[in-house]
Amino acid sequence: MSASGPFQDKPKIRADALSVARGGRVLFESLSFAAEPGAYIEIRGGNGAGKTTLLRTLAGYLKPRGGQIVFENAEEPSLALHFVGHQNGLKPTLSVASHLRYWAGLFGGAINAGVAAEKLGLSALLERAARTLSQGQARRLSLSRLVLAPRPIWLLDEPAAALDANGKAMLATIIDAHRAEGGLVLAAVHEPLGPTPSQTLTVGV
Amino acid sequence: MSASGPFQDKPKIRADALSVARGGRVLFESLSFAAEPGAYIEIRGGNGAGKTTLLRTLAGYLKPRGGQIVFENAEEPSLALHFVGHQNGLKPTLSVASHLRYWAGLFGGAINAGVAAEKLGLSALLERAARTLSQGQARRLSLSRLVLAPRPIWLLDEPAAALDANGKAMLATIIDAHRAEGGLVLAAVHEPLGPTPSQTLTVGV
Amino acid sequence: MLTYLANPARFMAFSAWAAPIFLVAALALLAIGAPWGLFYSPADYQQGETVRIMYLHVPTAWWSMGIYAFMGAASFVGLVWRHALADVAARAAAPIGATFAAVCLITGSLWGAPTWGTWWEWDGRLTSMLALFVIYLGYIALWSAIEDEEKAARLAAILCLVGLVNLPIIKFSVDWWSTLHQPASIMRAGGSSIDPSMMGPLFAMAGGFLCLFAALLMMNMRAAVFRRRVEAARLRGADA
Amino acid sequence: MSALVATFRRDLALMWGGGGGALAPLGFFLGATMLVPLAMGPERNLLAAAGPPLVWIAAALAVLATLERLFQADLEDGSLDHMLLSPEPLELIVLAKGAALWVAVGLPLALASAPAAIALQAPPELVPAIVLSLLLGMAAFIGIGLVGAAVTAGVKRGGVLIALIVLPFFAPPIIFGSAVAGGEHVGAALSVLAGFALAALALGPIAAAAALRLQAE
Amino acid sequence: MSALVATFRRDLALMWGGGGGALAPLGFFLGATMLVPLAMGPERNLLAAAGPPLVWIAAALAVLATLERLFQADLEDGSLDHMLLSPEPLELIVLAKGAALWVAVGLPLALASAPAAIALQAPPELVPAIVLSLLLGMAAFIGIGLVGAAVTAGVKRGGVLIALIVLPFFAPPIIFGSAVAGGEHVGAALSVLAGFALAALALGPIAAAAALRLQAE
Numbered sequence A, B: 001m002s003a004s005g006p007f008q009d010k011p012k013i014r015a016d017a018l019s020v021a022r023g024g025r026v027l028f029e030s031l032s033f034a035a036e037p038g039a040y041i042e043i044r045g046g047n048g049a050g051k052t053t054l055l056r057t058l059a060g061y062l063k064p065r066g067g068q069i070v071f072e073n074a075e076e077p078s079l080a081l082h083f084v085g086h087q088n089g090l091k092p093t094l095s096v097a098s099h100l101r102y103w104a105g106l107f108g109g110a111i112n113a114g115v116a117a118e119k120l121g122l123s124a125l126l127e128r129a130a131r132t133l134s135q136g137q138a139r140r141l142s143l144s145r146l147v148l149a150p151r152p153i154w155l156l157d158e159p160a161a162a163l164d165a166n167g168k169a170m171l172a173t174i175i176d177a178h179r180a181e182g183g184l185v186l187a188a189v190h191e192p193l194g195p196t197p198s199q200t201l202t203v204g205v
Numbered sequence C: 001m002l003t004y005l006a007n008p009a010r011f012m013a014f015s016a017w018a019a020p021i022f023l024v025a026a027l028a029l030l031a032i033g034a035p036w037g038l039f040y041s042p043a044d045y046q047q048g049e050t051v052r053i054m055y056l057h058v059p060t061a062w063w064s065m066g067i068y069a070f071m072g073a074a075s076f077v078g079l080v081w082r083h084a085l086a087d088v089a090a091r092a093a094a095p096i097g098a099t100f101a102a103v104c105l106i107t108g109s110l111w112g113a114p115t116w117g118t119w120w121e122w123d124g125r126l127t128s129m130l131a132l133f134v135i136y137l138g139y140i141a142l143w144s145a146i147e148d149e150e151k152a153a154r155l156a157a158i159l160c161l162v163g164l165v166n167l168p169i170i171k172f173s174v175d176w177w178s179t180l181h182q183p184a185s186i187m188r189a190g191g192s193s194i195d196p197s198m199m200g201p202l203f204a205m206a207g208g209f210l211c212l213f214a215a216l217l218m219m220n221m222r223a224a225v226f227r228r229r230v231e232a233a234r235l236r237g238a239d240a
Numbered sequence D, E: 001m002s003a004l005v006a007t008f009r010r011d012l013a014l015m016w017g018g019g020g021g022a023l024a025p026l027g028f029f030l031g032a033t034m035l036v037p038l039a040m041g042p043e044r045n046l047l048a049a050a051g052p053p054l055v056w057i058a059a060a061l062a063v064l065a066t067l068e069r070l071f072q073a074d075l076e077d078g079s080l081d082h083m084l085l086s087p088e089p090l091e092l093i094v095l096a097k098g099a100a101l102w103v104a105v106g107l108p109l110a111l112a113s114a115p116a117a118i119a120l121q122a123p124p125e126l127v128p129a130i131v132l133s134l135l136l137g138m139a140a141f142i143g144i145g146l147v148g149a150a151v152t153a154g155v156k157r158g159g160v161l162i163a164l165i166v167l168p169f170f171a172p173p174i175i176f177g178s179a180v181a182g183g184e185h186v187g188a189a190l191s192v193l194a195g196f197a198l199a200a201l202a203l204g205p206i207a208a209a210a211a212l213r214l215q216a217e
């Protein structure tokens, strides 16, 4: 599903013979793949297989043990991507609205924070402190970063964790919209998210 | 699926016209149910519906706004139950084995810690610090409390979160074994866990 | 009386007219006491005119301690009988008590500058008053740090009660301590050596400050009750 | 009973294993006492007169620094939920945590006060009394600190708030402890300190447990 | 630029909103300075000689108490991951966090040093210089503290470890700052302090950012 959209440079990711290790133990070796604009790649693997490690390596937080990661059409990879990890990155005392404001500033977000809240069903919660959010509401807030500041590459680690059926549908919608605009999505999942993957990577043995 | 087992007193829970509120807002009212030994009750509801609130109220952490919770055949309800919440309750620097040892002491656990680790597929990780566990491995460790110290009532909040297919199967196995012994299980879930529920409660509007 | 007022509705009805009355009484007593003390009472034979600070200093010292005792009682009621109005009362009293303590400290050190030749002396009394002030600050800070009001009320009540136990201990230990090293201070005017002609204005001022406390307390409490009502209405509106 | 032993052992492991082991509070304490002569300048007499009692302040602040996360971490990560389901009463579990803190931090600190006091020009014959006074004082600080830590467990960045709450309560032990360090009324001050420690350890866990039960909400 | 403004505003909101607002560091500071005379006894002359420089120690320890969670919380909750994806360099984001800390904690503390210095028997004519010296000193402490906080962010209960790392670097500002409080070489000491503050604010964020990049692993 390659498409035209606002990401004019249309970045791609390519991994060549990637191998990663944690705590001295090799998790996987010689993983290669190429992600084109509009692609949605699902990363599968059992608990502890290395899905999170792979995503954090792609995001640049971890150094690979071997092989290489190439970003095409992205001058500064860290500015071309969003990373949604297991941790939501919320401050318990701050309100939903102030998280949105902060992220808009931090990532140079262009879109109205209200729209982002809307797309994830948070509009009624804008003034609530993050501390008082339910698990699924907190996850939605974390996902709202994707919509808040348009970036072409999304690295998502179990993005649907704690979401209800409605939340999963919203997530599928924004992923589809993102692909339609030429963005690309890599998501580690245990169960299919909804959108048809263009490729499935399985890590671990 | 009522059954005979080691929980000789066979506790039951009954809720009468329960109503709970958070932050001054009523989440649900006049919820009534009765859980018999061997029952498995699934609690459903959207994000923010009040599943966690209900479970924490049953566990005694929160006071209900109205109605009452009756434990039958359980002198001290807090000693008859296990609560597995969204948080895993792990200390990053301590090893898996030392968590098991601590819980065995804290809950007066009777079963060998090695068996508990075995049942959740953690045997290879006993010496690893909790900090180095993957999300699913950490969840398995948290669930191992259920096996470690036999208690008749299990209150589980999205217990399958972050588990892979294999982990979910292990969870279904221990739930079935628990029911066969006359224990009872209440679990908040977004997707069916596997075991056939004896009842489904839906909270929220 | 107290059980009667424990009902929020009755409290609101009562305080609606009682608060202004106490305020007027306070202003009247202060209006009598202040000029009496400032212009018509004798200057101290030794301290001269500065002794007049006493009329501000001593009543605030008394009531800053009295208010803490009041908060302790209210906290106990709030904790044991889960009475919301008692929590509100304890919280409403704290900033007033802290202000009284601050006024006592400030007037005391203004007084100390000419009489002792220093702004501050680590005397037992001064030290325990400073400790009381810090305890007030801690109590207020705890309240404002916890958003859930019900939880904040009970946690602050626990702290307040522990502080109640501690206050006499501080006072006793500080006294013991400053007798160890006798300070070179000249705390001349002891309670008994006060000239009878100073008693009148002093008691007028003390009564005035007590009425002021009562009035401010009720006004603070009314504001808190109104705020809670608005909050409740807002939540009900959000549900609908 | 074994719940208390398990709690004690776990907390000890957490405190010795986590942040540089037993070296860390020791380093803080020695560091803080090192700052005193730096601030006061090298005058020997001044230091001899003013220094030794400051050992007690350094010790109080060292304990303070360990208090913030004592219950906050348990609340955030869900461990507190587990403690509430133990057959042992929460009061005793809290006491077990306090005991672990005393062993992990109080004990090394009291021992380190010997070289610190000497560095601050305390007369050597007073050193045993100073160490003993700190052993008692640490217990009093911890008993009080449990309450402060429990009351502020739900507060983010409660570190400074806890200081505000706890420091006025630290005053009495400091007064009597510094009397020991100053060499005055040593015997009487020590027995008063012992009384404080007992009272703080008896009442502290009760108030702290009451507060923690509320925090689980 | 707006990433820096956003960071500054957020951190300010976190610090003023979380733990009792600006009252808390103020209370800590006043509490700590109150302990000093308690420990030294009320002797006027001793206090006048030894007291004022201790304002600086109390201030240093107050800053220290706020440092532990500065980056640790960001690391634990995943916020650090986000900061690394900002168009602004991490160095400047760290500097923005430091600036927020200075405004939220340094500024009120420097102002509170006026009454504290008086309570510790500093001569009133020195008070403005003491306040000014602390304004500079707070900047220096924060610049240094950023590094300590960043290096220990991954360490549980790093509070005491951070003290160990940071206190030796606090020594030079404390020496010059106490000279101001003691009334010696005021002008020269102030300009040295200003130099320290500048250097710490220039180098601190660079070292801290380097450490934080490693913490994200």
Ligand code: HEM
Pocket (backbone or CB within 6 Å): C054, C057, C058, C061, C062, C104, C105, C106, C107, C108, C109, C111, C112, C113, C115, C116, C120, C125, C126, C127, C129, C130, C186, C187, C188, C189, C190, C191
């Ligand atoms: C900051 C400095 C001061 C503080 C914190 C302070 C504190 C107090 C306190 C707490 C009391 C009430 C004691 C009681 O009733 O048990 C009190 C009473 C009193 N103070 Fe002060 N004081 C200060 C300075 C002074 C000075 C400089 C003088 C005069 C030389 C003074 C003269 C008095 C008198 C005459 C009383 C009433 C006597 C009595 O009721 O025993 N105070 N002060």
Ligand SMILES: Nc1ncnc2c1ncn2[C@@H]1O[C@H](COP(=O)(O)OP(=O)(O)OP(=O)(O)O)[C@@H](O)[C@H]1O
Pocket (backbone or CB within 6 Å): A131, A132, A133, A134, A135, A136, A137, A162, A164, B022, B023, B024, B027, B045, B046, B047, B048, B049, B050, B051, B052, B053, B054
């Ligand atoms: N401390 C609090 N103050 C105010 N509101 C709260 C508080 N805690 C939870 N809530 C609100 O109460 C509602 C119920 O929360 P709860 O955590 O029980 O939901 P849940 O059904 O478990 O949702 P999820 O599926 O997302 O876990 C939510 O709307 C939440 O925002």
Ligand SMILES: Nc1ncnc2c1ncn2[C@@H]1O[C@H](COP(=O)(O)OP(=O)(O)OP(=O)(O)O)[C@@H](O)[C@H]1O
Pocket (backbone or CB within 6 Å): A022, A023, A024, A027, A045, A046, A047, A048, A049, A050, A051, A052, A053, A054, B131, B132, B133, B134, B135, B136, B137, B162, B164
């Ligand atoms: N810091 C570390 N030191 C040692 N081993 C680590 C460390 N971090 C992770 N590991 C191990 O590396 C492996 C991969 O972890 P990772 O988090 O990538 O798994 P995952 O595929 O995301 O699993 P999950 O589905 O449970 O989230 C796991 O076995 C984990 O225990």
Ligand SMILES: [Mg+2]
Pocket (backbone or CB within 6 Å): A051, A052, A053, A086, A157, B134, B135, B136
């Ligand atoms: Mg993972």
Ligand SMILES: [Mg+2]
Pocket (backbone or CB within 6 Å): A134, A135, A136, B051, B052, B053, B086, B157
């Ligand atoms: Mg939930």
